[in-house]
């Protein structure tokens with residue numbers, strides 16, 4: 001492969017950098033990269049990879065653009081609301097660089113289908129927002145012997161790592177309990193737009209450096225606190241008891257520490273609320289979220305007060321807790337169980353699931 005005159009001009013600003021040059025550019029143009037998630041991290045990573053001339057890019061996402069995405073997902077605009085991200089981002093990437101190939105993979109990635117989906121790509125960028133998909137990526141990369149770049153962002157904080165699970169530490173070594181955690185997507189925890197932008201830029205850089213054969217964060221973990229401007233990089237070690245890659249890993253250790261929660265589905269809750277003996281339904285979100293939209297018949301309850309004092313409820317009362325997803329209510333459920341509350345339930349999937357399954361006309365945010 002040799003570069004055309006137009007390509008020399010297009011890539012001239014990176015071609016002149018030592019370590020890149022025409023040979024490096026050819027490596028980029030022959031590389032195949034999968035980006036899993038086209039949200040706050042992924043949509044920006046994708047733009048940089050396309051701009052740099054990565055030859056084949058796979059976009060994996062199953063969602064449509066929502067109004068609440070736009071403060072950080074700058075690839076999309078207001079007129080894109082309701083449209084599928086994969087199609088939009090593909091169009092955008094080809095507009096940035098018509099000389100590359102972009103594959104849009106719509107649909108959910110699961111533990112079962114992920115290996116086949118990512119096998120053709122050289123490197124993977126983990127830009128998802130939930131632990132279940134992250135764990136699936138980690139295991140698939142371990143089995144396929146692929147190197148991947150992990151990025152995550154939470155409020156003002158970011159984290160970044162380059163994992164080569166078959167030879168070095170993996171996500172399971174870093175956070176052994178990750179597979180048991182509830183999905184706390186940034187929808188629930190919140191995220192500052194530029195914090196996502198900073199982590200996304202660093203993820204894109206690590207991918208490009210991997211392709212170019214330059215020094216990367218491999219085996220290391222970067223913790224970035226943008227609120228305090230405190231940035232640390234630590235060395236990671238492979239754990240013999242890692243639930244994913246460890247030699248001593250046993251099946252049951254994967255489930256150790258998982259606390260079973262009593263869940264109630266939106267459909268079950270609806271039936272119960274319509275019955276003669278409805279449970280007390282407590283909204284644990286912030287007050288402004290309750291004012292924006294809430295499930296009729298509920299009571300807003302201060303989360304901190306509930307977990308500290310029980311907020312005046314008795315241990316024999318039947319309580320159903322809900323939040324936006326389910327992590328806040330799951331935490332409160334555990335705290336109340338420890339206080340001797342016996343009949344506490346968590347609304348599975350929170351108000352998001354309620355809006356999807358029980359009240360489709362409900363305002364979503």
Ligand SMILES: [Zn+2]
Nearest residue numbers: 170173242245
């Ligand atoms: Zn591991």
